[in-house]
Amino acid sequence: MDHIESKKKHWENIYDTKKLNEVSWYQPVPESSLNFINSVELAKDARIIDIGGGDSFLVDNLISLEYTNLSVLDISSNAIARAKQRLADKADEVKWIVSDVTDFKPSGTYDLWHDRAAFHFLTSSEDIKKYLNTMESAISPNGYLILGTFSDKGPTKCSGIEIKQYSIKGLKASIPDTFTFIEGKNIDHTTPSGSIQNFTFCKFKKK
Ligand SMILES: C[S@@+](CC[C@H](N)C(=O)[O-])C[C@H]1O[C@@H](n2cnc3c(N)ncnc32)[C@H](O)[C@@H]1O
Numbered sequence: 001m002d003h004i005e006s007k008k009k010h011w012e013n014i015y016d017t018k019k020l021n022e023v024s025w026y027q028p029v030p031e032s033s034l035n036f037i038n039s040v041e042l043a044k045d046a047r048i049i050d051i052g053g054g055d056s057f058l059v060d061n062l063i064s065l066e067y068t069n070l071s072v073l074d075i076s077s078n079a080i081a082r083a084k085q086r087l088a089d090k091a092d093e094v095k096w097i098v099s100d101v102t103d104f105k106p107s108g109t110y111d112l113w114h115d116r117a118a119f120h121f122l123t124s125s126e127d128i129k130k131y132l133n134t135m136e137s138a139i140s141p142n143g144y145l146i147l148g149t150f151s152d153k154g155p156t157k158c159s160g161i162e163i164k165q166y167s168i169k170g171l172k173a174s175i176p177d178t179f180t181f182i183e184g185k186n187i188d189h190t191t192p193s194g195s196i197q198n199f200t201f202c203k204f205k206k207k
Contacts, residue, residue, distance in 0.1 A: 004100045007121075008075050014159055015078035020055060024158065024191040025117050030058045032187045032201055033116050036146045037062070039183075039203070045069050046111040049138075051101055052118020055082040063090055073097040073104060102130040109140040117199075120149035120163040128164075128174070136176050139206045145179060147171060151186050151200040171202045179204040 001009070020026060042048070045068050050058055053072035062070055070093065074080050077098045084091040097104070101118065113135055122128045139145060150158065152167040166174065168184035175181070184202040191197060 004075075004103060007100060010159075010161065011074075011076035012078050015055070015076050015082060020082070021192050024193070024195075024197065025054075025056070025189075026192050027189065028057055030056060030061065030116065032148060032185075032189075032199065033058055033114060033146065034061055036201060036203055037112065037114065040112060040144050040146075042067070042111055042144075047071070047109065047140075048112045048114065049073060049110045051113060051115040051135075052121075053083070054079040055086065056116070058114070058116070059083065059094055060087065060090075063087070063093055068093070071095040071097060071110070073099055073101060075100045101134065102127050104134055106134065106138040109143070110138055111140055111143045112146065113139050113143070114146045116148035117150070117158065119147055120166065121158070121161065123162055123164050132174070132176060136178060136206075141206055143206045145175070145204040145206070146201070147175075147204075148187075148199050148201045151198040153186070154198040154200075166200050168200050168202060171200055175202075175204055178207055180207060 044066050047069045048067055049071040051073050054074050059072050072094055080096045080098055122131055149166045150163055152165045172181045182203045182205055187199045187201055189197045189199055
């Protein structure tokens with residue numbers, strides 16, 4: 001089994017065996033992401049993609065906020081199927097993409113690239129480079145990047161696999177200089193089991 005196949009198998013199994021509120025990243029209202037997205041003041045028809053969106057409620061909230069050009073990408077077809085089932089008729093308003101982000105070939109550009117807790121699963125310099133190259137070419141000039149990862153004070157693993165932690169300074173240093181850093185925050189997330197996970201959230205603007 002190659003690298004991508006084994007990652008996919010892991011995530012398909014997670015979404016096959018765990019309920020929505022049994023995963024540590026469960027968040028009925030993804031407040032941090034929404035605050036960052038609202039701060040950008042995008043047009044309602046802005047092209048927005050949620051990378052590693054899984055079956056999170058971010059897309060439901062963005063539909064309620066009347067954004068009309070939404071895409072969700074995830075490596076797991078089970079996660080996407082669950083999100084579609086929950087959204088029922090509204091699922092048709094979203095473009096769903098099943099792909100490993102390191103293998104993603106965007107057909108157009110985006111005004112906002114959002115990622116909460118997917119980027120940090122990339123631990124090899126090769127995968128990180130592929131992600132950053134794709135992200136850089138997929139964001140339109142003056143477009144935004146909002147990234148949320150576990151912080152340097154957060155967990156070292158998520159869903160049983162190693163992650164790469166980022167401080168605000170570290171995340172800032174990892175992003176290509178075609179982007180301007182706008183703001184960074186460390187935010188605690190409380191998991192359904194009550195433990196606290198410290199995240200680094202940063203917002204960048206493409207020059
Ligand atoms: C910790 S969950 C976070 C889900 C969602 N972003 C949230 O905040 O609720 C990580 C998600 O990233 C997806 N994922 C992990 N590695 C990925 C990759 N290489 N390409 C695309 N998606 C990936 C997983 O399937 C999972 O849905």
